[in-house]
Amino acid sequence: MSTVLVIYAHPQSDKESSTKALYNHFIKAYKISHPDDKVIEHNVSEYMPFPLNKIAISIYNKSMARQSFNADEERFKEARQKWIDEFVQADKYVFVNPMYNLFIPAKMKSYIDIVMQVPDTFHYTDAGIPEGNLHNKKAIHIQANGGNYHGSNGAPDASSLDLGHQYIGTILHIMGVDDYQGVFAEGMDHDPQNAEKILNQAFEKAEEAGKKF
Template structure:
């Protein structure tokens, strides 16, 4: 049984184009494999804690800085609980709009909470960092209002997919596929582009079977 975690980084609900693409994929995937389970994580509806000083101090103990006192342990337990929901999944489906050239801050907050030593990555002074989520895969659905691959620099830069690609690789997820609906405002045929993106989304079911 495949466990999927659908991470929704858009606050726009039913009007979110990235979420529509992800849901098109998930509908086709669950029809192809009825045993698949989907856990939906809507970041804007989650009560995500601040990654504050206590959590930071707890993290640094893994690098030999300070000690894990009761306050730090309590903070770390909170991090572990949130991260466990992430690590239980086999497949990650991510709906990610571009905000100011990057990812929405709620997604960055979530990433900062769960990207911890011993949970998502390992570290050795000689070997450096190593991702711990080998054997898992991700499907990312990107949207933007103006920027698109190959667009002139006046339309912005991509700290969006480049950052997420780096992060997924950092935590050990090497099998990553993506579908884009970009740009939503400048394209001459937005409905046609949207139809193509939705077809690509459902086509991933066959490609990743």
């Protein structure tokens, strides 16, 4: 049995977003193909309790100086560590978000700031190069884009502009996770008349990815 950790970054709304719909098709297919796996879901747009704030900075500085923590810092550190441990213990990662100005939502970035942590998910070599601690894991990025960036719908490849997908992949690589792929629904804003067709094609790709992930 594998543990799948889903990090979803999109505010809840009455209308189902393209991002949510794409994810729903993926996870439904995944659960059918992997009925014994455990799926943990966090919507970090709705709940992000441990940002990189002044308490987190104080904890870091005191850790480097080998100083003791006050009561508030100790509580923050222990609770934050649970999120890090959850990430380390997961076997598979699913990052779900809409593209925001070529990047990921701020809350997704805040989550990554939590789990990108020495010595839990990576360490530094003697030469000062970051090296990953996580191995034999895999990840997928599910994203909805208003424009075309990944050669969809007959458009030329512009994936170099998708900084969010590149960023997640780079962070995962540093942590030791190199099995990384993306599923995209894109071009709906550019071609709204064909939005339904575009989404249906993306849903098929998401379902296929869910079966194999």
